[in-house]
Amino acid sequence: MPVRRPLEFYKVSLAGVDASELNGKLIVLEGPDAVGRSTQVTRLREWLERLGHAVLDTGMARSALAGKGIQRAKEGHTLGALTLTLFYTTDFADRLENEIIPALRAGFVVLTDRYIFSIIARAIARGEDPRWIDQVCGFGLVPHAVFYLRAEVPDLISRVVWGRGAFDYWESGMDVRIGGDMHESFVKYQTRLIRALDRMARDYGFITIDASRPSEAVFKDLQRRILRLLKPRSQSGARREAPASA
């Protein structure tokens, strides 16, 4: 695997985008559904802003272009795997070009709730060709850090039951029809996601965080690592590199 430097494109440049003047820090939080990413992003954002950093937080299916379209399409439950995958990819591209890159140019800290890795994992869980989706998402920017909030399915289930009280159709992968009911489907689907993310953790050099611990412990862990990331450059002036990939 080639060594990737933060704020370069993974595989292919975005048409018409010069990534050479990007300045800020790109921090990604990844992980399965219900693992607590959004909670952490909110807390991290407040903390970083208190420290004086300008922060952008962005998440899946929130783009100005495609966010509403995705929501509407999902309501009907007729969305095919390929279409869902490409809709998410469109959404990501829109956020990357219109929110993330301008923020990085302005020196922001960008906290993203999910990244290309969730898109890839969801596609794989639906039986799409991993090499295909990997190539499609190749226009992503290399982050400074990818924190993989890892938990096993039993932990996720308790969070869903205690936290939300119900299983969500799409989070249970019901469209993939791998289980008789929402619970069985959730277990099988999230297991596939976790497996795909575990593999990417190796290939893309994620920093794996044990998210089975209480949210406070996870938060402190993230704080510590992000502080290290945001420290000014070392004496030698060497550019800080992303965690070395395999």
Added chain:
Amino acid sequence: MRPALLPNRSRGKLIVVEGIDGSGKSTQLSLLSHWLRSQGLAVAFSEWNSSPLVRQTTRRGKKKEMFTPTTFSLIHATDFADRMERYILPLLKAGAIVCADRYAYTAFARDVVRGVDREWVRNLYSFAVRPNLRFYFRVPLDVALGRILGGRDALKYYEAGMDLSLSRNLEESFRLFQGRIIEEYEAMVGEMGFHVIDATRSIEEQQQEMREIVKAELGAALQSDSLLRLPAGETLAGSQTSGIL
């Protein structure tokens, strides 16, 4: 190695037409569909940009000029994926003839002119089934422009490639943009196996040529039992109108 399209392993046949706007391809495809239907065959039609799940997003994006070359490419691929998954593929499997107005080649030509990476867009569409027949309507730019300007009110922003800042004049931009698209199409003729139709000839002559080619390439299938046939006088629901099936 360029990713090729997937081989068509279904009973049905896929026929596509390509060419710039104003090339007359849609008219020819419509005539061809009617001719095939008149032989009792089940013929379905799919048009570019017509997925009901996606087209609102596309429309809004175009109206508000929200697209970049990459998102423009991706939203059209999303639309295409929906039509492929839910309409084209199942109908091919059922043994229907599917006629598509524009196909992956439109993206290959147009998105590349917008600056999107060539290999990337080829890979993007690698889930598409390879058509049994690919017709490319070759038309001089001025003829196409004349037909378009004669037909409706104004050229649209993205259609004229205004996002590429080729010219501040709509017509000039259209000329330059579509000219480059023609270059891409022409470069693909051999590689993709297009049947080139001279779009300056009469409608009847073009249609005759298309039918000869269809008979030559698909004749055996058309005679056999492998294709889905409809009772006399019947058509597939919704297949008279353009757009989704």
